[in-house]
Amino acid sequence: MIAPMLPTIRRLTYILAFASILHAGSAPESQGTFIVENLASRAGLIFKQNNFATETKYPFETMGGAVAALDFNNDGYLDLLFLNGAPSPSHIRTAQDSFNRLYKNNGPGLTFTDVTESSGLSGRGIAGYPQGVAVGDYDNNGFADIYVTNFGDNVLYHNNGDGTFSNVTAKAGVAMSGHPFKASACWIDVDNDGFLDLFVTHYFEWTFKDHADYYCGDRKPGYRSYCRPEVFKALPNVLFRNNGDGTFKDVSEESGIAKYPGKGMGVAIADYDNDGWMDILVVNDKAPNFLYHNKGHGVFEEVALNAGVWANEYGQYVSGMGCDFKDVNNDGLPDIFYTDLVTECFTLFLNRGKGIFQDRTFPSGLGPLTSAHSGWSTKFMDWDNDGWKDIFVAGSHVLDNSEIYSRQTRYKEPCFFYRNLGNGKFEDASKNLGSDFQAPGAYRGLAVGDFDNDGALEAAVSRLNDSCVFYKKKGVPAGNWLLINLRGTRSNRDGIGARVEAALPSGLKLYEHATTANGIYSASDRRIHLGLGKESAVLSLQITWPSGVVQKLENVRANQVLQISEPEK
């Protein structure tokens, strides 16, 4: 649907008969179950996260573990950034075991090279305990920039285009020094002015000074626990408007964001009412969720209660962790999924239109499948390329000693894969994915993308105090596919917020929108991946750009990486 609020002049429709083909992938053989392998060490991804845990249980230690998938050097292959922990209380990183790691994708063959030192992203000398990462080309220079949220000041790294990054935080004005504990961040063009704005979630009010007043758990060795968020004061999230000159303005007050204190964890974006303005979902930890409806031009009202996503169907606001906001049932309306802790059930809300969501956790089958598990980052992803987005969850509880308190709880869990059956139901297909996928860990961040451009998605996942994992499907990808690399011209260059509608010969329509934010702390491939199942072509592909421009392509062949630029006029 074309945004009715946009001026007519912006509703331009372009028909392109041919799409530029960057890469043609191999044809699929079959769909169904598949095996994944953890290729991390073979691919050269030897990052081990170190959370510098202390006996005093500083809350940020069990958070973090950010991962980002980004093509920082524009060579057409996704690279990987992992953020590390930092020693308390200074959080100044001086040693290798606290450095972040940037791995450059070497192209075909799926190997990576550690380019941390040359990139300037190690975090050396920076005081701050990393939490989340957001990726976006905020200055539209064609190179992906990186924003890191910390316990401490946040850091904005500008991509210089030569493989190096510069810390431009001070100039940009996005350090957020006031309240130290930040969680996730995302890039979003809230006012459709062609420049990406920056949204950051605040976890809660916490300082080292306060920490002395809190002791959670039994007072005996090994029993001290990270405190429940209920103990701490809620804070509002923060929105920075991009001034277009490398600087940002904190517009939390005038945008309406500052009105709502919460305990923000994951953030995801979508235009859930298809009015042409991107909206923001934040899941809070043991507090009601926020759905910030963009009333236009970046002015928001929080509508979670009216929309029905304030809490689950029972009124229970859970330990919200990671979230995603995509159309999971192919009806053109973005739906919501979020993770939480054991017994709470990962929650699925289907968008019923007119701004109303309905909790379908149990009818979808996800309730019973997830009630025994805890999860962090997550993403909707069509891993079997059947045209229906599945769900990936990075598993783990938050408390590293949770098992001594609850027989039901396991701290380390494997990742989970919930396969979308296309009929409103999901199945837990995790066990079918092979032994590598069953490895337990304190999983946190999750970045998904097609790292070898073969049409099958890969997943990079971080684990606290453990090596990262990199899951790749074994063998030839099943199901046809399309990978779309959007380039905004009037819109932001990344095309974040652009809506893609693909009509298949079978009559099925697929919907996606461009974003890099997913789950919690994480950033994924900004390119749009569509699983096409047995369809060898897309009858029509419509892109609605944030600028309002509507672009159409017809008869697009499957199994290719499409480069689509927004028409200039």
Place this chain on the structure above:
Amino acid sequence: MMSRKQSGMLARAGILSCLFFCPLTVTGAQQQKPPRASREDQASTELSAGLRAYRSGQLEQAIARLKRAHTLTPDSPQVRLYLGLFLYEQNKDSLEARRYMESIVDQFPEHGDLQLRLLDSYLRARNEAKSEALVGQLQARMAADSRFAFNVIYTLISHGHIVSARREIDKLSNNLQGEVLFIGGLIEFGSGENERALDLLEKASGRGFPLRASRQMLILADSLFQLRAFPQAAKAYEAFFANHSDSNPAQRFRLGMSYYGYGDFERALEQLQRVRKEAPATPEVVFYLGSILIELKRPEEARPFLLAELKRDPSSYKAMTKMADLEYLAGQDDLCRQWLEKSMALNGQWFETHMVYGRLYNRLGEYEQAVKSLEACVREEPEYPKAYFQLSNAWRRLGNEEKARQYLDRFNRLQDAAVSRVQKARGMSDKPPER
């Protein structure tokens, strides 16, 4: 007045008080003087005859003899003593008895029966001043004789004089404090004073009574279970089971239901599974197994148990409603409605049926119907938080923000209280096992 049920409980507890249950120990008239024809001699004869009559169970005759003795020697302390005690035994509210006892209590400072009966008499007459004064006078003896002190406190508790009793309890040894509180708790429980009963039983437990290994622990557990003090009941049952191998499935069922009552569903499931194995015919065990599995968010595992309950009791409207809930969770709205209709036909008052109807109507967008059902639900179960959340949603969809907000506030209050209760019950006040 103590009921037979209360008496039975106390008897089982083996902690009977002589005040209420033991026959009066008659002493003091045995030293008979040689017969003389004086008024004193006649009075002595009457007194002895009266005591003999009492011992042979002829209370009225004993009183008549003593009254004759009193006429002959109106100042005799012994005659007044026994006349007062016997009249009291005949009628505990007797003013005459009280006056006799009152008149000579100072002359028998070691006579515990007299003191306790007089105290009871004052308390029955709600004579606060005199009862307080008497307790004050008894302090020295209470300090020297803890069993006597126990009986005084017991008397105070039995009349609901908790504040006075508490003051005196603090002076008792720890063990006796626990015992007296325990008895007091059982008395209050038998009298329907549940809040007071719970308070006393918890205090008794806090003072280590009953002992964990004692059989009285079962009495405590059962009382707490009936008082719906589920966390405490569970602890008492656990202690009992840990020390007694002769526990039966009915007791284990109550332990499981105690866990269920405060939201420890995993433990509840474990106990009821054991009950089902040991005594499959236990009424409703399969129903509650199904209910617990729903709470554990394992609805499809609940289904066979609920169907088994319906086979056992085809008229179980509760099981029908649970089946409706299962179908609702599975997204089978038509089947959900069918079960609800069956359940409603059998019992139109069951709150849970109205609740599931309300949720179904909300899902289907039939908000006016949802409001009707949910308001019926909270009429039957006014403290059910989830119903208020659903009501809030329904009113919001109907455009009535004010009502939506009111019901949401009510939900938040009830839900917060419920969560606090569960957290306290599960010992989570200072530890965060759920996060």
